[in-house]
Amino acid sequence: MCKTACSMSEPTLPSPASGVFIGPVHHFPVRVYYEDTDVSGIVYHANYLRFMERGRSDMLRVIGIDQRAAIETGQGVYTVADIALRYLRPARLDDDLIVKSSVTQLKNASCKIHQAIWRGDEQLTRAEVTAAFITLDGRPQRQPPAWMAAFQRVLAE
Amino acid sequence: MCKTACSMSEPTLPSPASGVFIGPVHHFPVRVYYEDTDVSGIVYHANYLRFMERGRSDMLRVIGIDQRAAIETGQGVYTVADIALRYLRPARLDDDLIVKSSVTQLKNASCKIHQAIWRGDEQLTRAEVTAAFITLDGRPQRQPPAWMAAFQRVLAE
Amino acid sequence: MCKTACSMSEPTLPSPASGVFIGPVHHFPVRVYYEDTDVSGIVYHANYLRFMERGRSDMLRVIGIDQRAAIETGQGVYTVADIALRYLRPARLDDDLIVKSSVTQLKNASCKIHQAIWRGDEQLTRAEVTAAFITLDGRPQRQPPAWMAAFQRVLAE
Amino acid sequence: MCKTACSMSEPTLPSPASGVFIGPVHHFPVRVYYEDTDVSGIVYHANYLRFMERGRSDMLRVIGIDQRAAIETGQGVYTVADIALRYLRPARLDDDLIVKSSVTQLKNASCKIHQAIWRGDEQLTRAEVTAAFITLDGRPQRQPPAWMAAFQRVLAE
Numbered sequence: 203m204c205k206t207a208c209s210m211s212e213p214t215l216p217s218p219a220s221g222v223f224i225g226p227v228h229h230f231p232v233r234v235y236y237e238d239t240d241v242s243g244i245v246y247h248a249n250y251l252r253f254m255e256r257g258r259s260d261m262l263r264v265i266g267i268d269q270r271a272a273i274e275t276g277q278g279v280y281t282v283a284d285i286a287l288r289y290l291r292p293a294r295l296d297d298d299l300i301v302k303s304s305v306t307q308l309k310n311a312s313c314k315i316h317q318a319i320w321r322g323d324e325q326l327t328r329a330e331v332t333a334a335f336i337t338l339d340g341r342p343q344r345q346p347p348a349w350m351a352a353f354q355r356v357l358a359e
Numbered sequence: 360m361c362k363t364a365c366s367m368s369e370p371t372l373p374s375p376a377s378g379v380f381i382g383p384v385h386h387f388p389v390r391v392y393y394e395d396t397d398v399s400g401i402v403y404h405a406n407y408l409r410f411m412e413r414g415r416s417d418m419l420r421v422i423g424i425d426q427r428a429a430i431e432t433g434q435g436v437y438t439v440a441d442i443a444l445r446y447l448r449p450a451r452l453d454d455d456l457i458v459k460s461s462v463t464q465l466k467n468a469s470c471k472i473h474q475a476i477w478r479g480d481e482q483l484t485r486a487e488v489t490a491a492f493i494t495l496d497g498r499p500q501r502q503p504p505a506w507m508a509a510f511q512r513v514l515a516e
Numbered sequence: 517m518c519k520t521a522c523s524m525s526e527p528t529l530p531s532p533a534s535g536v537f538i539g540p541v542h543h544f545p546v547r548v549y550y551e552d553t554d555v556s557g558i559v560y561h562a563n564y565l566r567f568m569e570r571g572r573s574d575m576l577r578v579i580g581i582d583q584r585a586a587i588e589t590g591q592g593v594y595t596v597a598d599i600a601l602r603y604l605r606p607a608r609l610d611d612d613l614i615v616k617s618s619v620t621q622l623k624n625a626s627c628k629i630h631q632a633i634w635r636g637d638e639q640l641t642r643a644e645v646t647a648a649f650i651t652l653d654g655r656p657q658r659q660p661p662a663w664m665a666a667f668q669r670v671l672a673e
Numbered sequence: 674m675c676k677t678a679c680s681m682s683e684p685t686l687p688s689p690a691s692g693v694f695i696g697p698v699h700h701f702p703v704r705v706y707y708e709d710t711d712v713s714g715i716v717y718h719a720n721y722l723r724f725m726e727r728g729r730s731d732m733l734r735v736i737g738i739d740q741r742a743a744i745e746t747g748q749g750v751y752t753v754a755d756i757a758l759r760y761l762r763p764a765r766l767d768d769d770l771i772v773k774s775s776v777t778q779l780k781n782a783s784c785k786i787h788q789a790i791w792r793g794d795e796q797l798t799r800a801e802v803t804a805a806f807i808t809l810d811g812r813p814q815r816q817p818p819a820w821m822a823a824f825q826r827v828l829a830e
Contacts, residue, residue: 213693213695215700215702215771216690216691216692216693216700216701216702216771217690217702217769218690218702218703218704218769218770219687219688219689219690219704220687221687222684222687224684229686229687230687231686231687231688231689232689233689233690235723235726235727235730236554236555236556236560236726236730237554237560237562237723237726237727239554239555240550240551240553240554240555241430241550241553241554241555241557241558241608241609242430242436242438242495242550243495243555244497244555246550246551247408247412247438247439247442248405248406248408248409248412248551249405251404251405251408252405252706252708255404255405255706255707255708256706256708259706259707263767268767269766269767270765270766270767273398273399273766279399281399281404281446281449282404282446283445283446284443284444284445284446285404285443285444286441286442286443286444287441287442287443288440288441289438289439289440289441291497292438292497294555294741295555295740295741295744296734296739296740296741298688298689299689300686300687338399338400340401340448340449370536370538372543372545372614373533373534373535373536373543373544373545373614374533374545374612375533375545375546375547375612375613376530376531376532376533376547377530378530379527379530381527386529386530387530388529388530388531388532389532390532390533392566392569392570392573393569393573393711393712393713393717394566394569394570394711394717394719396711396712397707397708397710397711397712398707398710398711398712398714398715398765398766399707400712401712403707403708405708409549409551412549412550412551413549413551416549416550420610425610426609426610427608427609427610430609451584451712452583452584452587452712453577453582453583453584455531455532456532457529457530555744556744556750556752556809557809558811561722561726561752561753561756562719562720562722562723562726563719565718565719565722566719569718569719587712587713593713595713595718595760595763596718596760597759597760598757598758598759598760599718599757599758600755600756600757600758601755601756601757602754602755603752603753603754603755605811606752606811652713652714654715654762654763
């Protein structure tokens with residue numbers, strides 16, 4: 203399609219990691235860097251929550267919810283109301299992981315999401331998360347109808 | 360005791376935050392810095408796990424368990440096996456918090472710890488944590504008898 | 517003032533780490549936790565910047581500048597314009613460190629701060645930082661006169 | 674190779690962000706998440722160092738240096754000896770960034786790397802980094818000849 207000269211003048215820049223839905227399950231890839239590990243040689247336990255939040259943020263992006271615009275226009279923000287995690291196996295430096303996320307329940311002002319982190323066919327960590335939609339000063343509020351509809355389309359039964 | 364001249368030549372250096380037991384409850388102070396907050400204006404949800412880990416590490420230090428020596432001599436390491444958190448109210452930049460930790464159950468290879476983060480008389484977050492003692496290559500193992508005895512002395516009934 | 521019985525019912529809570537000036541040098545204590553380390557067994561290089569920022573924030577607190585109020589009232593915020601660091605020796609889990617900070621230059625819209633992290637009499641890291649005062653939407657602005665005066669009192673010659 | 678039916682049963686998983694060389698400049702993509710931002714609304718200054726370390730780690734991966742194997746076999750580890758950063762413009766939540774890295778000098782036991790973070794055609798941050806190769810207990814050592822050769826191939830003149 204394109205000769206060397208053209209690829210020299212306008213080479214394709216690589217893109218950041220982006221997730222995809224496979225059925226109702228959003229799949230988001232993460233590579234483990236030094237920043238994620240600790241002196242015990244494995245990923246620091248709190249950092250799996252960062253990986254899971256990246257997965258949820260990417261899921262919102264994929265279904266068309268713009269979190270930054272929602273903050274900048276004062277519309278509101280999702281916040282974690284509760285989370286329960288089980289750590290099964292540790293992740294290590296350079297591991298390629300997949301964060302799987304499924305919306306399992308949808309209410310007016312919140313939703314429940316099941317998340318699990320996999321390395322190949324080994325499950326490393328899993329979590330049940332309740333995310334609440336709140337105003338910028340912290341009061342619970344209804345999710346916008348368009349967002350409810352977007353979640354409805356990916357709701358796992 | 361000491362005159363100005365002496366305090367000029369050898370001033371007392373401040374100490375890092377250290378916790379104390381009040382009955383069976385370990386109290387550990389934390390101040391919120393920029394690094395802990397996010398764009399929504401409050402503490403990022405995963406960072407409460409960092410505060411709680413500081414509380415648990417300090418509790419171990421206070422009852423006489425030296426985690427760094429245990430790693431360096433190959434004795435083993437505590438790892439979080441599961442954690443369930445509820446977020447009740449957000450913490451903000453410059454808040455002074457207290458992490459309260461109580462050992463609620465003690466088994467041969469693990470213990471359960473109840474933790475809560477308070478700002479004055481407001482509870483912000485609470486968690487139930489199971490910490491397992493493992494070898495440096497990740498297999499469960501019995502806690503050293505002296506450590507079991509140390510935990511026994513602060514076990515909440 | 518208060519007898520044992522009263523101190524039993526209202527025990528003194530521990531306080532978060534706070535720094536002090538010794539002459540023009542602000543001293544702030546930091547203890548190293550798991551969160552700060554990485555798989556190579558030492559503190560992750562970017563985390564010394566977190567320690568230094570805690571030192572600078574505490575220095576502002578001690579001289580009477582309330583960063584949170586400045587954000588909440590829209591007055592402005594300090595931002596790092598440049599920083600040059602040298603890493604001399606690594607810090608490890610459980611180390612007690614002192615972050616030393618001195619204001620070395622004061623301009624209308626910025627100041628220069630020399631910082632160094634010490635473990636006992638070993639210098640581990642040192643940095644030259646330029647902090648600029650900006651509006652909340654990012655434009656440089658003059659520091660409030662009362663803040664300039666506060667810095668003037670601790671300026672190192 | 675594979676028909677639609679088969680790709681339905683075994684869909685392609687997304688891959689983590691990976692960088693590419695365009696000439697001697699390694700390009701690595703980063704998206705900004707909540708974890709990266711702070712209460713002032715922009716990326717926390719220390720987190721650009723995490724982005725830059727991801728870029729350097731990926732550059733090593735692309736030229737064939739396996740950091741995890743080097744740690745596990747006791748061969749050694751790269752450490753940041755010094756870094757000087759300029760912050761020009763802030764990054765914000767959801768921004769897509771490119772970390773550009775060029776090896777500018779190669780010595781027996783260290784190398785210098787120029788790095789810059791771009792958002793489209795705006796340069797946000799740039800840094801000069803010296804990375805030293807050390808033993809696992811922290812002494813400087815020569816880089817393996819094969820690694821020197823790998824760096825030589827991407828050395829910017």
